[in-house]
Amino acid sequence: MTDKAIQVNSEIGKLETVLLKRPGAEVENITPDTMERLLFDDIPFLEIAQKEHDYFANVLRENGAEVLYVDDLATDALSISGDIRNQFIETFLDEEGYGLGSTHDALKEYLMGMDVKDMVAKLYAGVRRTEFPFKNDSLHDLAGRDAANPFLLDPLPNAYFTRDPQASMGSGMTINHMTFKARQPESLFTEYIMKYHPRFADKVDIWRNRNFNTRIEGGDELILNDHVLAIGVSQRTSSKSIEGLARELFNNPNSQFDTVVAIEIPHNHAMMHLDTVFTMVNRDQFTVFPGIMDEEGKMNIFVLTPGDQGAINLQHYNNLEKVIKDVLHLSELDLIFTGNSDAIVAPREQWNDGSNTLTIAPGEVVTYNRNYVSNQMLREHGILVHEVISSELSRGRGGPRCMSQPLWRENLN
Numbered sequence: 001m002t003d004k005a006i007q008v009n010s011e012i013g014k015l016e017t018v019l020l021k022r023p024g025a026e027v028e029n030i031t032p033d034t035m036e037r038l039l040f041d042d043i044p045f046l047e048i049a050q051k052e053h054d055y056f057a058n059v060l061r062e063n064g065a066e067v068l069y070v071d072d073l074a075t076d077a078l079s080i081s082g083d084i085r086n087q088f089i090e091t092f093l094d095e096e097g098y099g100l101g102s103t104h105d106a107l108k109e110y111l112m113g114m115d116v117k118d119m120v121a122k123l124y125a126g127v128r129r130t131e132f133p134f135k136n137d138s139l140h141d142l143a144g145r146d147a148a149n150p151f152l153l154d155p156l157p158n159a160y161f162t163r164d165p166q167a168s169m170g171s172g173m174t175i176n177h178m179t180f181k182a183r184q185p186e187s188l189f190t191e192y193i194m195k196y197h198p199r200f201a202d203k204v205d206i207w208r209n210r211n212f213n214t215r216i217e218g219g220d221e222l223i224l225n226d227h228v229l230a231i232g233v234s235q236r237t238s239s240k241s242i243e244g245l246a247r248e249l250f251n252n253p254n255s256q257f258d259t260v261v262a263i264e265i266p267h268n269h270a271m272m273h274l275d276t277v278f279t280m281v282n283r284d285q286f287t288v289f290p291g292i293m294d295e296e297g298k299m300n301i302f303v304l305t306p307g308d309q310g311a312i313n314l315q316h317y318n319n320l321e322k323v324i325k326d327v328l329h330l331s332e333l334d335l336i337f338t339g340n341s342d343a344i345v346a347p348r349e350q351w352n353d354g355s356n357t358l359t360i361a362p363g364e365v366v367t368y369n370r371n372y373v374s375n376q377m378l379r380e381h382g383i384l385v386h387e388v389i390s391s392e393l394s395r396g397r398g399g400p401r402c403m404s405q406p407l408w409r410e411n412l413n
C-alpha cells in the first residue's frame with residue numbers, strides 16, 4: 001500500500017479529517033412504537049437537530065478539520081457503476097430479509113430507478129409500503145413479518161452516530177458487524193466506501209470486516225496511542241470480537257498495535273459503549289463516569305498482548321488508573337469524573353453524554369453545552385472546551401465522540 005487514506009494513531013492528535021452524517025428524514029421516521037427498537041428515547045425535532053448538527057460541523061471546520069459526509073461518499077462510490085449499485089442493493093435487500101420474491105423485485109426496481117443521491121437518502125430514511133405501486137405480496141415476503149409495520153425497509157435514525165459502524169485504527173479500519181438489526185445496514189455503506197471510493201480504495205487496511213458474526217462497535221474502540229487500544233466489553237462489543245481483532249492486529253505486518261486493554265462496563269442502554277463512560281482528552285487525562293466502578297473503585301480489566309506462536313497473553317487487573325498508567329508509561333494520570341461524581345448530576349450528565357467528549361487536539365475537546373457541570377470540571381482540569389448545542393441531538397443517546405469518525409489525525413511526537 002503506497003499512500004494511506006487513514007491515519008489515526010491516537011484519540012487526541014489534532015483532528016484533520018472527520019466523517020459525519022447530517023441527520024435526515026430517517027429521524028422523523030421514528031414513532032413511539034418503534035422508538036425502543038430503533039434505539040431512541042424520544043423523537044428529535046429534525047429541523048433543530050439539523051441546525052445543531054451544522055453548528056457542530058462548523059465548530060470542527062473552524063478548528064481546522066475537513067468535514068466529509070458519509071452519504072456523499074456513499075453516493076460517489078455507488079455512482080461509479082451500475083454493477084456496484086446492483087451488488088449493493090442486492091446485499092442490502094438480502095440482509096433485510098428480501099432475498100427473492102416480489103417484494104425484493106419491487107423494492108429493487110424502485111430503488112434502482114432513482115438518482116443515486118436520492119437512493120442513498122431513501123435507504124437511510126426507510127421505505128414505506130405505501131410509497132410506490134406495489135404488486136401482490138408473496139407468502140415468502142409476508143410470513144414472519146410484522147404486518148403492522150408501515151416500513152418495508154426500516155429507517156436508520158442512528159446513522160448520525162458515525163462513530164459506530166466502523167473504527168479508524170492506525171492506517172486501517174474495522175468495519176463492524178453491529179449488534180442490533182436497527183443499525184446493521186449502516187456498516188454496509190462504510191464497506192462500499194472503503195472498497196470503491198477513489199479516495200479510499202486500496203489505501204485502507206481492513207483489520208476486520210463486517211462478515212464476522214460476533215459484534216463490535218466503534219464507540220467501544222479507543223486508540224490510546226500508536227500501539228495501544230482500549231476496547232469496551234459491553235452491550236455492543238463481545239469478548240470474542242476483541243480477541244479476534246487482537247489476534248489480527250498482533251499478526252498483521254501492517255499493524256503496529258501490540259496491546260489491547262479490554263475494559264468491562266455495565267451492559268445497559270445508558271452506557272452502551274465504552275466512550276459513554278471513558279474518553280481520552282489529553283496525553284495523561286481521561287474522563288470517567290464513576291458508576292462503572294464498584295464502591296472500592298474496582299472493575300474488570302484484561303490486558304491482551306502477543307504470546308508465543310500467534311497465541312495471546314491475558315492478564316487480569318481491577319484498577320483502571322494503574323492499568324492506564326502502565327500501558328501508557330505515565331507516572332501520573334488525571335481522571336476527570338463526570339458531573340463531579342455527584343449522585344444526581346453524574347448520572348444525569350452521563351445520560352446526556354457528558355463523558356462523550358470528542359478530542360480535537362491534546363487538551364482540547366468538543367462537548368454538549370447541557371453538561372455544564374462536567375464541562376466546568378474539564379475546564380478546572382485545564383482542558384479547552386468548545387461547547388455545542390444539544391437539545392435534540394442528545395435524544396439519541398450519543399454525544400460529540402459518537403457523532404464523528406476521525407479519518408486523519410496529526411501524529412503525536
Ligand SMILES: NC(=[NH2+])NCCC[C@H](N)C(=O)O
Nearest residue numbers: 039161219273396397398402
Ligand atoms: N459511540 C456511541 N456512544 N454511540 C451512541 C449510539 C447511540 C445509538 N442510539 C445506539 O444506541 O446505538
